[in-house]
Amino acid sequence: MSRAAIARRELGSLSREKTIVLALLIQLVIAGFSSFLVVGLTSLYDPGAAEGDVVVGVTGEEADRLLAAAEPVDGLDARPYDPADAEAAFDRNEIQAIAAVERRGGRIAVTVDAPQTSLQKTLVVVQLRAALEELERTERSARSEHLSFQPVSVSVPASVDASPYFGFSYAVLLPLLVFLPVFIGGAVVVDSLTEEIERGTLELLRVAPTSLTEIVEGKAGVLAALAPIQVALWVLLLGLNEIAVANVPAILAFTTALSVVAVVFAAGLALAVPVRQRAQLSYSLGMLAAFAAAALLPEHPATTVALLAIDSATPTTYAHLGATVVAAIGAAAILRVQLAAVDAESLG
């Protein structure tokens, strides 16, 4: 019972300080920021976002070949030019780039002059690269008898457009939104416990009919429970943005397990090092270290989240999920055993 009372009190202080609102806002900013980065950057490369075609003046003896290769590229308008005219047109901003195509030692050498200062130069280079890759493909197949390896190609039923953000949404954004609440939850447990110890209020709490185990479990329990709730909210929000997330129960179970592991680690640290500065530094460095070291696992936890969300889960994914749940239960059990052994008088 007193565990629930502690939990309620903890939740009350979180909502009174409005830190939960702040936490959600921060996550929104981070999610928005990373999406902005990707969407903004992709639009720099996206031919559809530009006003009109990229116009390129093509010069040189082999100009015809590049002109032919540029034909199927959307948003690219390649025109034949005389070298002198091309420079003048480039200076007048009639063409955005000059491509000089020459034959040199059995190869086709293309020299591209793109504008030094222009937001468009990224797009110019991307569009020209598409044409040049097409040219390379044609030239390669013309010389295929000199090659021992025949390039692989694929015939596609029809031309299909893919959202360039698809992989990002599942492989970066969603894992980010799972790991942020988990990380912040543990950090708050460190704060909450070290503050009680540093202020000397833990002693007051212990005068009440509660044990140290109940106090720690009450505090840690609330924050462990908050992470999956936040993730559920993010999944809803993503759903509204037409990013459908599969296997939601499994993702929430994984989040809960991770969050239990994080708060147990945090609570253990806070009791072992009851000074906020040290405990918090060790916590954040330790969590980042664990996140990086998880690359040694057969599957990174972030990948587990991504695979579950995108519905490409493999047996390894589920094994991972199971192992994390077991680890969480184990961690909670160890914390309970350790708490029983802690001499509460020794804490400040």
Next chain:
Amino acid sequence: MRPKTLLRIARWEATKGFGGLDRGAVAVGVAAVAFVLAVGVVGVVGGVAIEDGIYRVGVEEDSDLYGPVADDPAFAAVEPNPEAIDGGGLAAGGRYDLYVEDRPGGARLYLAESGGEPTEKSRAALAALRGSIDRYNDRRLSAEDNASAAFPVTVTVRYVERGGSEVVAAGDAGDASGADDGDSTTDGGAGGTDGSSGGGATGSDGGTTGTDTETTQGATGGDTEGPIGAPSLGAFDLFGTAGTTGTPSDIQPPFPFQSLVLAFLFVLPLNFLIQAYGSSMLSERLGRRGELLLVAPVGRADIVFGKTLPYAAASVSITVAIVAGLRLLGGEAGLLSVLAVAPLTLLFLATTFLGSLFARSFKELTFVTVTITTLLTTYAFVPAIFAETSAVAFVSPLTLAIKDLTGTAVTPGQFAFALGPPTLVGAICFFFGLGLYREEDLFTQRAIQHKALDALAERIRRPRSVAAVVVLLVPFVFVAELFAVALLFALPVAVSIPLVFAVIAVIEELAKGLPIYAGFAHDRYGRTLPVSLAVGAAAGIGFFLAEKLTLAVQLVGLPGSPVADAAFQTGFGAPTPGVIALLAFAPLALHVATSTVTAAGASRGRSTFVLGLCSAVLVHVAYNAAVVSRVV
């Protein structure tokens, strides 16, 4: 301030807890070592591939397409079961997103469909497969003996200034050295067959850098498998200069990707640093611990800067260490990077200092720290992305670090433009924070708004000192306005300009109104009409003078986008001298008038202050709409 006491307090702060090896210090040490080791391990393993196996492809092992699928970590090759395509199509929700059926005439590809349309996932998988096939081909072909048949096209990209038609020397030099770097460090030997053409050698590098891109994509996070070909992040192409000569797939769009990632190295330690700093500052406030220092015969500034100095010094030494490390790896980082990170450090520390004075508990401090980290990182990064393309990039000091990393020169004007504002804002944060470093605010649980008023009122002695406080707030006004412009920039001009006017009116009136109100609330001057007039005039004049500093913004060359012009009302677009004069002094009248309205309200109490502020905002918006939109 006395340097001797300051240094002594700094020594206490630095050696606190390091007297003996206590558990805390050991824990931090262990965690730090674990962190370094783990990052090292990830570096050796080759990055975190988050996109590992997100697309499932049914493909036979002897199929031509098996190679590209197996080589790309984004794909999981699954044993194909012909029953899946019995109906002539592949149903979504099964074991495959793509299915390769080998036929005598060539492979046929099936996309998972639902309702007759390929699913979004299968289309994304196909786009990824296309890129994967291209990389696979390039990789296999780089082993060919006949290099000119394998890579029949070589490309050189030069960036040229329009009008002059002459090749910019810096860009050209960069190209050349970039290609050389690539040759000497990553030449796999296969490229050596073609001596006459430099392109041949770099061409074969394409294969190796291609694989690098694969393994590091996940670690860098901000990239998709879409049309962005992330430049390689391999240790040998740290500075993104290579790749302007080579095969078509080698050329990369101009984007300082590596430099951005490297610049992140500079910002990362700051986040840990402010965590420790904030804790230390806040723990002074617990159990009246700070009182001992406060009653000692030392000044507040000595205490605050003494406690800050070790963290600032730690930041500088970490930056120097990173720069030295980059130089050892062959980078071009130098003094400029260190100078660029210094104001960021100041800004991080100053905002954390202010935050730790306002926070009521450790929990709140955690959120304050995370907010600071997020916002300041955004501020440092978003403009820096455009380092290669736009002058706006110099809003962020990190752009200087990127210029330094890519070996580009920076003019003194750009230098001042990038470093001045953050230094100023950091200094002002410390200045206001110092006002709060006293018993009443440190050890009591005062509401945040009261503390904010305390901080302002601490600097007000008489009506005219309001002007000075308003001047100090102007940098924050600019930050807020820039933020608003950045947020509203994307909207159509018809919507964004009125919104910008409204938001700016609110921000500017608040900046003038709050110090006025703080002065009245703390009884710094009498609540009479003459005093209201004097205070209003002081606030208006102070704001006007400081605002004219924006001319500096225009001089350094913030591009004349209509939104930026609306925000800063520089009036340079005006046609005649008369109009320019009018534009120069009309704002003075406006600011004095509106702040007098606010002052009249503030002199009576809180609710009349709000009323006065609202009327002042309305007047301001009306002025903006009437004058500025007609003239500019």
